[in-house]
Amino acid sequence: MLSSTVENYLKSLFLLDPRGEKEVATGELAKxxxxxxxxxTSMIKTLAQAGLVEHRPHYGVRLTSQGRTLAVHVVRRHRIVELFLVNVLGMDWSEVHEEAEQLEHVVSDEVITRMDDLLGHPSHDPHGDPIPSADGTLPTRTLQTLSFCNEGDNVSIARIGNQNTEFLKFAEDNGLLLGRTITIKNKNEIADSITITTHEKEVVLGLAAAGKIEVEHV
Amino acid sequence: MLSSTVENYLKSLFLLDPRGEKEVATGELAKxxxxxxxxxTSMIKTLAQAGLVEHRPHYGVRLTSQGRTLAVHVVRRHRIVELFLVNVLGMDWSEVHEEAEQLEHVVSDEVITRMDDLLGHPSHDPHGDPIPSADGTLPTRTLQTLSFCNEGDNVSIARIGNQNTEFLKFAEDNGLLLGRTITIKNKNEIADSITITTHEKEVVLGLAAAGKIEVEHV
DNA sequence: AGACTCCTTTTGATTAGCCAAAAGTTTAAT
DNA sequence: ATTAAACTTTTGGCTAATCAAAAGGAGTCT
Incomplete structure (x- = not known):
């Protein structure tokens, strides 16, 4: 059995580099x-010892395939739990992340399988993040961030890349929900802002915030 | 926030003496x-320091009212989770105890409240143990153990006081389910055994096992 | 090359919990 | 009143994970 701490290190490494393309810097992981x-550093050495990561001192760290497999399963547990909390227990998407952060380390595979069945083998969690299947494969989609959209674009919201409760509440309050279609009214690079309309409201976002919202063209 | 370890010590103290009648011996708690x-001993000192137990060295330990309140909430979480796993996720009663042992330390009050609502504010868990209410009060029933029943008694199974997976599977396989009515065919103190019939089968139990099964007269 | 900055790693300490085994108490039996 | 048995507490040591701060590498700028 892996400790929660080890699982969190593996999960973070995975989330910082889901494709396994780069070495992650120690400082980035620490942050x-x-x-x-x-x-x-000291945990990286422990993980390297256990064969879960490769470490090139002073350059960075990367999951081994063994480490990656474990990480993907932690992410799967996290995302299934999140969706379960929203769809079955009726919780708000803004509050399930913290809860899932705890539960992901203790729910058994048996429970995850049953939740997955009950949910109908969903492909994405309440924030639009892909749910890895039991065999470790990840659904892929190519999304664009809202900050790269142009005036006049009609797009559908596909993912919110920020788990912060306040951010999610703000999004919800302003009609920025998954699947909702929005129109880009105005983008101003100088003012660092973007203006969009949902069918209800007009909303102005900074480009940093818009960079956390991912969309699909419709 | 209490650690899982502290919660487990408090829970054990509560389960070893649910009424707060006696001092629990260090060795009993340790076992x-x-x-x-x-x-x-060393954890007891920590708990005493925190005001959660009273310790009379060499004699025993007892929950304070503060400690008891915390313990009852752990037990509430445990039992609601167990029932949820059985009733909502369709798990077997023989396997939910272990799972709940882990979950009880991480599920939030929010989740417990929602599970409780979904279950319809149940009074007992899948093993017949009472579920404390959110304010800490416990439903009480007066039950008799099967080992004290006499030949000819007709009783209904109300509680299984043994969380062991094998024991619960055995009970299930032999029709010893909560609410099931059984008849005592024979009791033999010398042979240390009791013979009962459910509407399906005749089952022979040792008196130790029968002592773990609690019943109500019908 | 030298100096500087920004990281990363190392070192030394701390905390929560645990164990094994030594030392100390209580109680019961002679 | 001793002794022995059974239990509890103390002591010393271990591991996992953390931090603060010192020391060490890598790359950059002159």
């Missing part, structure tokens, strides 16, 4: 886990 | 948690 760089 | 007596 995402909110630990000091020294703590990350 | 129920599967730790050495020395470990229990």
């Amino acid at each position: 995402s886990l909110e630990v000091t760089p020294g703590s990350a | 129920s948690l599967e730790v050495t007596p020395g470990s229990a």
Whole structure:
């Protein structure tokens, strides 16, 4: 059995580099886990010892295929739990992330399988993130961030890349829900802002925030 | 926030003495948690420090009202989770105890409240154990163990006081399910056994096992 | 090359829990 | 009143994970 800590390190490495394309810097990993760089270094050594990561000192760290498999399963548990909390228990999408952060380390495969069945083998969680299948494969979609859209584009919201509760509440309050179609009214690079309309409202977002919203053209 | 370890110590103290009638011996507590007596002693000191238990060295330990309140909430979480796993996810009663042992430490009050609502504010878990209400009160029933029944008695099974998976599977396989009515065919103190019939089968139990099955007269 | 900056790694300490085994208490039996 | 048995507590040591701060590498700029 892996400790919650180890699972979190693996999960963070996966989320920082889902395709396994690059080496992740120690500092980047440390920041995402909110630990000091020294703590990350020492855990990286432990993980390398266990064959879960490859470490090139001073350059970075990368999941081995074994480590990646474990990480994907943690992510699967997280996302299924999130969707279950929203669809079955009726919780708000803005509050399930924290809850799933805890549950992902303790729910058994048996429970995950049953939740998955009950949910009808969903492909995406409440934030639009893909749910890895039991065998570890990930559905892929090519999405564009809202910040790269142009005036006049009609797009559908496909993913919110920010789990922060306040951000999600803001999105919800402004009609920025998954599947909702929006129109880009105005984009102003200088003012660093983008104006969109949902069928209800007009909303102005900074480009940094718009960069966390991913869309599909319709 | 209490650690899982602390929650488990409090829960064990509660389960070993649900009424708060007696002092629990260090060794008894240690055995129920599967730790050495020395470990229990040192944790007891920590708990006493925190005001969660009273400790009379060499005599025993007892929950304070603060400690009892916390313990009852752990038990509530455990039992609601168990029932949820059985009634909503369709798991077998013999396997939910272990799962709930983990989940009880991480599920939020929000989730427990929603599970409780979905289940319709149940009074007992799948093993017949009472579920404390959110304010900490416990439903009480007066039950008799099967081992104290006499030949000819007709009784209904109300509780199984043994969470062991094998025991629960055995019970299930032999029709010893909650609410099922059984008749005591024969009791033999010398042979240390009791013979009962469900509407299907005749089953012989040792008196120790029968002592773990609680019943109501019908 | 030297100096500087920005990382990363190392070092030394801390905390929660655990165990094994030594030392100490209580109680019951002679 | 001793002794022995049974239990509890103390002591010393271990592991996982953390931090703060010192030391060490890599790359950049002159």
